[in-house]
Amino acid sequence: MTTVSTADELRLYAGLLWNNAFGPKYDLHKIPGPPGYWLWGHMPHLMRPDYHVQALEWADKYGPVTRFSLGGQHIVLVSDPRLAATVLGRGAGALPRKSIGYSFFDLATNHLGLRSFFTTTDEDHWALIRKGTAAARYFVVALKHAQELAGQVRLAAAAAHRGRGVEMQEQVEMMLLDVFLEGLFEMDLRRINSEEVGHAMNLVLEEANERIKNPFRKFVNPLLRPGWTRSVSRAQRLLGSLYGRIFDTTRARGVPPEDETLLWACLARIKDPKTGTPLTREQLLPEIGAFILAGFDTSSHTIAWCLFNVAAHPDVQARIKAELAAAGLLHAGQPNCVTPRRGGGRGGGALQLTYEDLPRLHYLNAVVDETMRQGFCTMYPVAATGSVRETTAPTRVGPYTLPPGVVVWPMIYALHNAAHNWERPGEFLPERWLDGRDTAYASARDAEVPAASASAPSAAASDQDGSEAAGGGGGGGAGRGPRRFMPFSEGLKGCMGQALGLMEVRTVLVSLLSRFWFDLAPAMGRAESVRRNQQIALTLKIKGGLQLLCTPHSGAGRGKGGGSAASAAAGAGAAGAAGAGAGPRRGAAGAPAGAAAGGLN
Template identity: 35%
Template sequence: MPQTLAFMKQEAHPHHVIWTLFANKYGGIYRLEIPGHRFVVVNDPALLPAIIGRPGLPKWAAYQNVVPLVAKSKVETLFTTPHSSDPMWKTVRKALNPAFSPSAIKSKFGLVVEKCWALCDWLEQMGPGADVEAQDAMARLTLDVVLMAGFGIASNTIGDPAPVPLLTELHYAMDETFSKPVRAVLLKLLPFLPAAKEREVHFARLYGIWDGWVQQMLARGPPPETDDSLWACITRVRNPSTGRPMEGDKLQAEVASLIVGGLDTTAQTCSFTLALLATHPAAQRAVAAELQKAGLLATPAQKIPRQLTYADLSRLPYLDAVVKESMRMFPVSASGLGRYTTEPTILGGYLIPAGTEVQINYYAMQNIEANFPEPHRFLPERWLGHARAAASPDASTDGFVEGDPLARAFLPYSAGPRSCIGQPLAQMEVPTILATVLGRFEVELADQMGGYEGMLARQINAFTLSLKGGCHLKFRARASM
């Protein structure tokens, strides 16, 4: 392992970029020290099964930083519970599985298409010269979908000129918690400061939104047995120790965690993909050609293309490759994950002491030459013909794909027992959004973005990877071209 690194000297740069620099310099595994912490960083995909497979290592304490986004008291959620052997964690995970079954996902497809067309109609009204902030537009779409599909809450934020209260308060909370951690600690210690009072107001509004939705759903009464929505599945959870249903902050936190998990992750994936296509016209033309062959592209002669069907999703290999390459270059969970050893553990030939934090940074792992040739180039073609299992893991292998080096290093939804439970919804939602939007519009990067290099310089990692100041695009209707 290399000698101690002066990590804190690099804090002026985005940390996920610094992790990548270190990965290129120090290789597949190295030790890192910052004041108060000593941990091991892993970039070698061959070591992942021992860390996140079965039984794997438990999550480290840093996951508790997520709790203030979803509840005002300290509660464990599906996302934050350290051990996958925890009885309550296993109960919740199992109870939610029906909401992500193939039949359940297929039943939500029509809703996603409906919201996509609403977005496209609004984009057409905006006109070809309009500057559209894609991160906000996509977040509105995914919010509308997750609220209705998962919880039966009607939401129609697409095209509404007013700010969306949840997005305003949630993004404030994310920024305060993950972009300004020192400030957050100081404001808690000095609650009399105006900034601390402002922070308290924002978080109170956020908790009020979560609680309002939970109360609205509770007022409906028990869901029917045939209901496989997220809300119905959650109401059926019983604490294995007490036999009681979830209630109070625990119920609110699980509901909020599922909404947060299905919101920015999908929205930012779509935004980054559109921005990449806007800056790589050859790839955008290839997507258009594939859509045209399928009858899904608007033209002056066919102003309204055929509406996407569920079966179409498996017949768009180039779009699938574009999505994979976008998720490789800009994984929304850029920080990756953290675990800790509970006993002396061998990793990469090194003896790791008990109590050591182990960090896997997905952004670094997916953007280094050791794992991906020419990692800084947008090359969707690298995925054509490669294992689709990388994005659709076989449960028998915990999502780890042997024999295909690209697939082994590409884990946008993680893998193992703690892999993203919402993966099936995202895999349906992302291509549906992109195929619908790209079928009706050609996308350009707005001048204020400063081109591809300007886009790269805007990266910021505050819980999810995004672009500071937004992702500004222009949408030109293909029917008018």
């Protein structure tokens, strides 16, 4: 079990400063980049809360490979799809994770300085956990919770004062936390205060994020802000006790049967290669925390940003409703949120959503992809800003040879938004995804990525095979250029929960959008200012929350043009949108093992 002491970290920073001043530079100085300060480098530039936007500005200004530094650390920012795929992929040119770039994550997974498989430098340990959990069946309790959430939204919307909205970001966060605790670990939610846990996570992640920009904060904060430091420690202990409770509960279940493939059972079966015995409490705690964190924050903020985009673009919302209506999934005029069993449908109430419906809702999925492209919801720094890799020997990255110890940052936000990769990158255009899966790839003329590092794009990948496998490696398939869309990263260390995450996002969106019309509450101000008001936690979230006016479709429902949501949908070109998205309805038969029996909604 790897731990990192304060002395280790101080030694590391001293080494970096030394290296910056006196170490070999190879081609570093040839890489274009913004001017910085000698000692601090570009730290002052990155102190702004939306520093991912600053990095994108550099990518746009200085090109697909640009350079800056944070204190003593040289950082090479890559927004060229081909190079990013190579660096993250499995073939020659692939680089290991930069461990310190992830160490902030440990703050939220444990308070003992223990590393999880996500943050360790020990590749054997990473492989042990990754392989041990690869078969995990991410059981879909998302549906149950999504439906409950719709009920809660209805109650909150009814209770809200006129013109005041319902705070959706936090509601979705809590819901996703429940999904994780119940679905992956089979915990009894009545015994867990999700709200308290959610707040503790947010607090710890806020601190973790600040430490990425300013690693010295760890040392000065206890002196300058002792109250805050105590709150962070309290939150860490609270999370630690939750992970401990999960360990105790699942261990008390004894040896899981071989055919049990929920996450807790997979973790329980992993044996320490040295002792041959199941992993100890100390070994498993950070892993439990890593899974919860990796999955809950990313998925919940994806949902929140999708809802924001939908509320900010009534035409987009109406088109989604049209698609849902054509699929028989719109709950127009229903008095409550109880979904009828099969047998409802176009003549009566809405049909029950099945797993098979999800990939067929093309327009909804385009909205999700476009939201993820904009980068609001990918993991940080693991992705809002990218997966962080490191050179361990002199390494060629594109035309440049880099010395060891340089951070290579295939920054997903820049890849997804740089002017050299996309047309009209700043615009929210779900339509760009309707042309087909090739949207995820750069043009074929750039296709020099080794085939060995290829993997499919996010949504398209899981639609295709329904698998819950992690993202694969690098570039495009036959005839395609390299991927320029990789919200789940790439390669061996790409996201393990891609299919689960997408399923949760889509399911919750269908569940809510089939029942409510959403508008931004007046308190949110203009959409543009909300977009500028991002706050980075583990992922980008909406600072101050997402206040939405939620109008149920029943009777009082309204949409574009002032009619009911259903009629708004129809008026928004139902035939085109829905025709592309939803084919004739089928029964639940054939739903993959991950899907709840009988339907998803």
